[in-house]
Amino acid sequence: MTPDESSLGRCPDCGEPIPSAWLLVEYERADGTEGVWAECPSCEDVVAPE
Incomplete structure (x- = not known):
């Protein structure tokens, strides 16, 4: 992962x-x-990011 990758x-x-x-x-x-x-890489759920 690059430091300038957007969230x-x-x-x-x-x-x-x-x-x-x-x-x-x-x-x-x-x-x-x-x-x-999106899929959350931490909890592995599919979510609508806030």
């Missing part, structure tokens, strides 16, 4: 940062905003 946010379950490399799905919500699902 998608934090895992809502364990609070650890989720690197962008762990992105699974990127989608557009009905209100036009972007949503993502």
Whole structure:
């Protein structure tokens, strides 16, 4: 992992940062905003990063 790697946010379950490399799905919500699902490398859950 490189130091300048961007983060998608934090895992809502364990609070650890989720690197962008762990992105699974990127989608557009009905209100036009972007949503993502990613796998947390720490707890191994699929989550919507916060």
